[in-house]
Amino acid sequence: MGRSYIVEDAVEGYLSELCEQRAGSVTGLLLGQSSPQRDFVVTATRTPPTEETLAGNSVDKEWVTEHARQVSRMLPGGLSVLGVFIITDTEAKDTLTTLRQLVFAVENLISSETLWSPAEDDVTDCVALHVNRKTRKTFCRTFDVKDPKSTAKPADWKYQSGVCSSWGMVSCCLLVDMLVPLPDKRTDPEYMDKCLKEELRGWAQQVESGVCLIDGKKLAEDAEFPGGQKRNVRQTYTAQILITPRPLVLLCQREQRLAEVERRCGGSVSLTGAVHSRAYLHSNKPKARLAEKLLKRDAVSTVATRVQMLLEELLTSEEENKSSGKHKREHCLPHRVFCPLKASRPLCVCDYQFSDESVCEVTERLKEMLDIDADEGDLDTRQESPAENTEREIAAEPTMETVVAPEPKRNTFIGKTLCTPSGLHSLITSPAILRLVTMQAETFIP
Amino acid sequence: MVVTDSSDSGTILRVRGPLEFRCQLDSTDALLMHKVISRTFATLHSQVKSESCVLTVCESPVIIWPNKGVYVTPEEITPNTLCEDIHQWIQTDEQESAGKRSSKKKSKKSSAASVINLSLMMEATKTGPLSAPILRRTLQKSHFLSTTLPMDCVVRITCSDTIKDAFECLMEALTHQLLPDSQLETHRKELHQQFELQGDWPYFRRANAFHFPNELYKDGYLRNPHMVLTHPTLDNGKVYLVQGIYSYHHYMQDHVDDNGWGCAYRSLQTICSWFQQQGYVERAVPTHREIQKALVDVGDKQGSFVGSRQWIGSIEVQAVLNQLLEVTSKIMFVSQGSELASKGRELANHFLTEGTPIMIGGGVLAHTILGVAWSETTGQIRYLILDPHYTGAENLQVITDKGWCGWKGPDFWDQTAYYNLCLPQRPKVI
Numbered sequence: 001m002g003r004s005y006i007v008e009d010a011v012e013g014y015l016s017e018l019c020e021q022r023a024g025s026v027t028g029l030l031l032g033q034s035s036p037q038r039d040f041v042v043t044a045t046r047t048p049p050t051e052e053t054l055a056g057n058s059v060d061k062e063w064v065t066e067h068a069r070q071v072s073r074m075l076p077g078g079l080s081v082l083g084v085f086i087i088t089d090t091e092a093k094d095t096l097t098t099l100r101q102l103v104f105a106v107e108n109l110i111s112s113e114t115l116w117s118p119a120e121d122d123v124t125d126c127v128a129l130h131v132n133r134k135t136r137k138t139f140c141r142t143f144d145v146k147d148p149k150s151t152a153k154p155a156d157w158k159y160q161s162g163v164c165s166s167w168g169m170v171s172c173c174l175l176v177d178m179l180v181p182l183p184d185k186r187t188d189p190e191y192m193d194k195c196l197k198e199e200l201r202g203w204a205q206q207v208e209s210g211v212c213l214i215d216g217k218k219l220a221e222d223a224e225f226p227g228g229q230k231r232n233v234r235q236t237y238t239a240q241i242l243i244t245p246r247p248l249v250l251l252c253q254r255e256q257r258l259a260e261v262e263r264r265c266g267g268s269v270s271l272t273g274a275v276h277s278r279a280y281l282h283s284n285k286p287k288a289r290l291a292e293k294l295l296k297r298d299a300v301s302t303v304a305t306r307v308q309m310l311l312e313e314l315l316t317s318e319e320e321n322k323s324s325g326k327h328k329r330e331h332c333l334p335h336r337v338f339c340p341l342k343a344s345r346p347l348c349v350c351d352y353q354f355s356d357e358s359v360c361e362v363t364e365r366l367k368e369m370l371d372i373d374a375d376e377g378d379l380d381t382r383q384e385s386p387a388e389n390t391e392r393e394i395a396a397e398p399t400m401e402t403v404v405a406p407e408p409k410r411n412t413f414i415g416k417t418l419c420t421p422s423g424l425h426s427l428i429t430s431p432a433i434l435r436l437v438t439m440q441a442e443t444f445i446p
Numbered sequence: 447m448v449v450t451d452s453s454d455s456g457t458i459l460r461v462r463g464p465l466e467f468r469c470q471l472d473s474t475d476a477l478l479m480h481k482v483i484s485r486t487f488a489t490l491h492s493q494v495k496s497e498s499c500v501l502t503v504c505e506s507p508v509i510i511w512p513n514k515g516v517y518v519t520p521e522e523i524t525p526n527t528l529c530e531d532i533h534q535w536i537q538t539d540e541q542e543s544a545g546k547r548s549s550k551k552k553s554k555k556s557s558a559a560s561v562i563n564l565s566l567m568m569e570a571t572k573t574g575p576l577s578a579p580i581l582r583r584t585l586q587k588s589h590f591l592s593t594t595l596p597m598d599c600v601v602r603i604t605c606s607d608t609i610k611d612a613f614e615c616l617m618e619a620l621t622h623q624l625l626p627d628s629q630l631e632t633h634r635k636e637l638h639q640q641f642e643l644q645g646d647w648p649y650f651r652r653a654n655a656f657h658f659p660n661e662l663y664k665d666g667y668l669r670n671p672h673m674v675l676t677h678p679t680l681d682n683g684k685v686y687l688v689q690g691i692y693s694y695h696h697y698m699q700d701h702v703d704d705n706g707w708g709c710a711y712r713s714l715q716t717i718c719s720w721f722q723q724q725g726y727v728e729r730a731v732p733t734h735r736e737i738q739k740a741l742v743d744v745g746d747k748q749g750s751f752v753g754s755r756q757w758i759g760s761i762e763v764q765a766v767l768n769q770l771l772e773v774t775s776k777i778m779f780v781s782q783g784s785e786l787a788s789k790g791r792e793l794a795n796h797f798l799t800e801g802t803p804i805m806i807g808g809g810v811l812a813h814t815i816l817g818v819a820w821s822e823t824t825g826q827i828r829y830l831i832l833d834p835h836y837t838g839a840e841n842l843q844v845i846t847d848k849g850w851c852g853w854k855g856p857d858f859w860d861q862t863a864y865y866n867l868c869l870p871q872r873p874k875v876i
Contacts, residue, residue, distance in 0.1 A: 172571040173571055173572055173573060173576055174570055174571050175498075175570050175571065175572060175576075176579050179468045179469075179470070181470070181590035181592075182583075182585075184587065192583065207570070210567075210570065211502060211509070211567065213509070213519065216519050217507075217519055217520060217521075218507045218509060218519070218520075220507075238573075239571065240569055240571045241569070241570045241571050242500050242502065242509070242567040242568065242569050242570065243567060243568055243570045244463060244464065244565065244566075244567050244568075245463075245464050245465060245466040245568070245594070246464070246466070246594075263589070263590050263592075264587070264588075264589055264590075265470070265587075265588055265589065265590040266585065266586075266587055266588075267583065267584045267585040267586055267587075267588070268470045268583075268584050268588075268590060269581065269582070269583050269584075270581070270582045270584075271579050271580070271581050271582075272579060272580060272582075273576070273577055273578050273579025273580055274572065274576035274577065274578070274579070275578065275579065303579070306578075306579070307581070310581060327583075327584070327585040327586070328582065328583070328584050328585075329582070329583045329585075330580060330581070330582050330583075331580070331581045331582075331583075332578065332580055332581075333578050333579045333580065333581060334578065335577075335578035336578070384576070384577070384578050385576070385577045385578070386577065386578060387577050387578040387579060387580045388577050388580075
């Protein structure tokens, strides 16, 4: 029994357009969500044309996979690259090998970058779609990417309208606060990259094992995710994630004992701020644990992606590496911007905007990578604000001074200190907290 | 602080969880380093007091935000719910669901206090929008400190306490854990008054932590092996025992082969363990080398003493206790072992007022006296002896069956040899 792909109507229109546009073969990606029973394809995007592909009939496998890697970064939780399509004049059987290679290459590249561990209930089948340019007939097969020897299995490909109209969304604003030492002898950006990745891995585990509340409640694992097929029911939910701190696990544990409290270092890297994370859920009776899994994965990948993007930039711009000595540098991670998929509302894709970029660079990337025509006005830039630099933050920290001296009654000890994410570090400079600590010991009265 | 009052089987709230302590010290100036460390503690302190601090009840869906007006989820529970009702939400092995237990299935009431375990967590999410993350890189040769502080805190609640009361109390206790012992002396004074406790027993120092029944001692030493013994009943006699907890130190432990020469050292270690575990001192039990070095430091022995296998006696034990623990001791001398039978009153008084283990050395042997059973009218006497000459493993059964910890009669002593006893005096502090 093969898999069943429910495909948004607009995808049919898109593939038709691609058939008409040019000769030669056209490849692209199919994006959507898998579930154990069936898979949903919500949109498709062609591989951005390059000079080589326009000229000849060949398929640039490396570019297809690189395109997939970049597209994958632009998909919020719940959406992923489900597979690959190819439009040619040839017969389906002639493209099978190519498709198979593409599917495996894409999947391998994307999963090599993920920081979370695969789950038992993950669907590992990917779709390979062949479209015959002349007849417009589709030929759909799947490969199990977990099995390098897997063969093509037939699958259903059915168009439907309003596939995503009742999909739900769960989101949260996740705080990030990491401090990691850089080894004594290696403070170059490559090593910083490695150290950060290691820390992010640990952080990913922390998030994965954290407690997830949806709308303030801890739902039982098998409970259905609220929302679903009724059109009028509210479909957006807020999640909270509770985590337990974990010990610093350093790169090269062979070299350093885990339990070491004090170590020499050549510097440190810190990452503080917050990210907006979201995940979309299909409306076919999804489970609460799916919502949790998809949201957590999105949280981890949005942070990892941005760190990766920043480090890629730093590695290419070498100026500051040469100077030595005390050296503090601050870099703002890009903030997340969402763009709705017109044909698949309410779903959105996303992109990251660096503070020195303009919005039109975002719309250009959306066009190039996802073949989306968006205006600046279509974009949702309200979820995150660009990172602010430190000077402004310290000035805007009044919460320190409003901490009151403890009064004899118990109640007022509670909760007057608000920690904003970047405030955690500016707290360090406040003498008010030190005073509070010493005062407590002397004035406590039961 | 836990008072196990057996007349009232209340509930204990226990919260545990790690707090990550990380900071970078870019100066070797002690004052600056101290400042950075203090600031980091202050940060942790404010984390625990922040609205992001969360307590989850283990094995249940109950989650409490103690700093947000003691907000609780699920909604059926409010801050004014009786704290004991939390028990009904805790999943036991018999149950599958994470919901409320049917009230028919009440847990057996035992005389021991029941414990509600909580985990300390932090909420990592906030209502947005907030600003995107910033990466800061500092390049400077420095030191990085990182460790996990295992927070562990307990309050006892009565059946009339609401969740709000109980958790406010718990949070205070928790935040106090982020202050050093020395800063808490005033706090301890208040607690002493509140509980009407003697002014000179350090009930509230950290070391006097309540030992939870299902926890093992991590260092592997046996604690108070004498507690499993049946104490002798003498006509008109009373039993006077060491007060508090000690560890049993004996030959061959810690990979030190001191068979034949280390008995007094081991007795001294047992005594030191008592002072450590009652919270009088924070230093660990000294090794043979440390004991020998202390004697050299006070001028009692030559430098070559360190690393040797020379015996020590009660006078040396007294000197080391003074040097390393600042504990004074009284020396009692008997010219013959037979005289020990007449020392019942003194020994009884010692255990009543000081309660510390006694080291006794004479002839070629040293032992530890943990108690005495004595009858004022008949003069009958028995001695509770902890024998440091045992060379086996920490097997309580063997140790008590074979008498390595056991009650001995007056004939245990060499009747003609002379003995010196070192009676450590308990510092009268809180």
